[in-house]
Amino acid sequence: MDYLVFLSSLGFFIYLKRFTDLIGLAIGKMKTISSGMGEIKFFIKNFFLSLNLPMITAQTYGDFVIDGAKLSDLKEVNYLVRTLKDGVGFGLSRCILYTIAGGKLLVVTRRLSKSVPKVIGVDVFYFNKRDLAENTVHEGFIGVESTFQGRGLSLAMRSHALEHFRKSSISGISTRISVSNEASYRSAAKLGFRIIERYLDKNMGEERCYLIRHF
Numbered sequence: 001m002d003y004l005v006f007l008s009s010l011g012f013f014i015y016l017k018r019f020t021d022l023i024g025l026a027i028g029k030m031k032t033i034s035s036g037m038g039e040i041k042f043f044i045k046n047f048f049l050s051l052n053l054p055m056i057t058a059q060t061y062g063d064f065v066i067d068g069a070k071l072s073d074l075k076e077v078n079y080l081v082r083t084l085k086d087g088v089g090f091g092l093s094r095c096i097l098y099t100i101a102g103g104k105l106l107v108v109t110r111r112l113s114k115s116v117p118k119v120i121g122v123d124v125f126y127f128n129k130r131d132l133a134e135n136t137v138h139e140g141f142i143g144v145e146s147t148f149q150g151r152g153l154s155l156a157m158r159s160h161a162l163e164h165f166r167k168s169s170i171s172g173i174s175t176r177i178s179v180s181n182e183a184s185y186r187s188a189a190k191l192g193f194r195i196i197e198r199y200l201d202k203n204m205g206e207e208r209c210y211l212i213r214h215f
């Protein structure tokens with residue numbers, strides 16, 4: 001009798017385990033589908049909003065030129081972002097978006113002194129849900145190759161971006177900066193970005209600020 005009870009309990013637990021595995025699998029699939037849908041929505045929204053933006057114009061800055069990204073820059077831009085962001089580059093939706101609208105949403109710095117120009121700085125923009133509500137555009141990332149840091153290039157790219165987006169109907173630029181990132185914060189503050197809120201980013205485990213530079 002005890003033997004039968006043992007076998008039926010074992011069967012029940014195996015059944016329960018399979019059932020919970022299936023639920024886990026279904027939740028995983030739903031998360032993948034919903035993140036895929038999110039990526040598609042992000043692309044469509046940003047594609048249509050970019051139609052109203054002018055092209056970023058080129059401007060010389062010493063041995064560098066600050067410009068909108070061309071198709072030929074994208075590989076180097078993605079490499080730079082990956083290098084400066086712990087290996088995280090653009091996802092598929094951003095790759096497609098910047099292939100189409102990089103000249104309106106990506107400010108790059110190219111070094112001119114070598115025979116082949118090379119991208120050594122990038123300022124990345126897109127529209128989030130909050131930007132739509134507040135009529136801003138989001139600076140998702142700014143980065144300068146380590147050898148060229150400290151030469152005022154972040155200030156130059158941010159100023160260029162301010163001039164560029166000022167030409168559209170957008171009323172400001174938003175960004176998020178970790179409190180510990182003194183270089184990025186100083187550059188933003190110098191150009192008039194003001195802290196709107198301070199919060200703890202649980203995913204990053206860091207204190208961060210949401211800032212806006214109104215035009």
Ligand SMILES: CC(C)(COP(=O)(O)OP(=O)(O)OC[C@H]1O[C@@H](n2cnc3c(N)ncnc32)[C@H](O)[C@@H]1OP(=O)(O)O)[C@@H](O)C(=O)NCCC(=O)NCCS
Pocket residue numbers: 084141142143144145148149150151152153154155156176177178181182183184186187190
């Ligand atoms: C943040 C970053 C883009 C700044 O670029 P940069 O071209 O080196 O910065 P700039 O030369 O334009 O300097 C801007 C201001 O920051 C200051 N600054 C630059 N590096 C600094 C540092 N390491 N610590 C403190 N202040 C610094 C400069 O002195 C300058 O202020 P000042 O004009 O009052 O002197 C660059 O450090 C970087 O790529 N970091 C890695 C990626 C990153 O953290 N991106 C930001 C994500 S939000």
